[in-house]
Amino acid sequence: MQEEQTEDVQKLGGMEALDEPYMQIGFGNMMRKRAGWLSILFVGEMFTATATAHFQGELERTVILALLMPLIISSGGNSGSQATSLIIRAMALGEVTLKDWWRVAGRELPAGLTLGLILGLLGAARIYLWQWMHDHGVRLFGSPFGYDYGPHHGLVALTIGTSVVGVVTFGSLTGSMLPFLLRRLRLDPASASAPFVATLVDVTGLIIYFTIALALLRGTLL
């Protein structure tokens, strides 16, 4: 059972199970176990560049879009990582079986919306706070602090807030459904690792973000 658990934790971390204690396994052996998944994830993550290239014109028009990319997509990866860990563990303990997928989806949809709303409000508040500090000439350690998002900073805040709601909801749903999908395909649900979910969500998260930005900022920043 302890070995099973070790396998699960290692898979959750985004690698093949080592089969030997960390301190004893040979270097080449360990590299083989770790490099495989990392390479697959890296190739998958390359689609972020493809997705982003579609919105190259928008990125050229305002650098603000680029500044906020990591913040927004990581919120999806983090919420997806929570959801996948929860479900993988609940499956391992037998609390949740394949036929429960729609009950889980029914919990994760409102959970994702609620968590997204909390983070979205934090994100919007950050824009207003930085704008306020910029407008009032706040200084920290002698340097000017804050950021000038320009006259349309309210729309930027709305773009962040809405995007984060969308990305976190999508992340929670993806993270919770992926273990079911893997089990259905007779694969180990524990392979739905935090990095795997994060990679899936990064690509989609960028598309959600740029689409919302286009809808809300066209005519002002875009």
Added chain:
Amino acid sequence: MQEEQTEDVQKLGGMEALDEPYMQIGFGNMMRKRAGWLSILFVGEMFTATATAHFQGELERTVILALLMPLIISSGGNSGSQATSLIIRAMALGEVTLKDWWRVAGRELPAGLTLGLILGLLGAARIYLWQWMHDHGVRLFGSPFGYDYGPHHGLVALTIGTSVVGVVTFGSLTGSMLPFLLRRLRLDPASASAPFVATLVDVTGLIIYFTIALALLRGTLL
């Protein structure tokens, strides 16, 4: 023991342990357990915007830098997630104790360099491949495929390769050392979750990436 393991997996996913089965816990209770860490991580991730704003001028000069941001920083998050899961599990099993930190660092430094080299080569190959497809007018489903990185695409490939080596090495070291640091501070090493490490590495990864880009691309793209 099973409860301990469940706690560990949930913490690894970036949340407080639920204390109740997933299907039975109340919605409000679950939100409280999940929103706390997500909010802390979200606020931490805001530093990516601050770090990126320092390189705003460079981002305005070439959009290519923005396109590759998610790919490069996620490679650090993924390798950090592997390393932290490995060490947390090895600690839980007693295979590794506090005094072993330097032996672990001595394994993770070459491991990170090797993994970084593998991914860095993949990243550089991607640039050459996309450039080649663009230059040769490759079409996929009727649309032009590939990307024009311009006459200095060799330097772009070198920037990706070098940055990924740096970011993955940093990610593996951070991911493996954070559980030791938490244990030293008498906190639970399992709190060094994949999302926690990814957030730490995202901020630093961007700084590594932009610094290398500035050094290699000044006078051409920057």
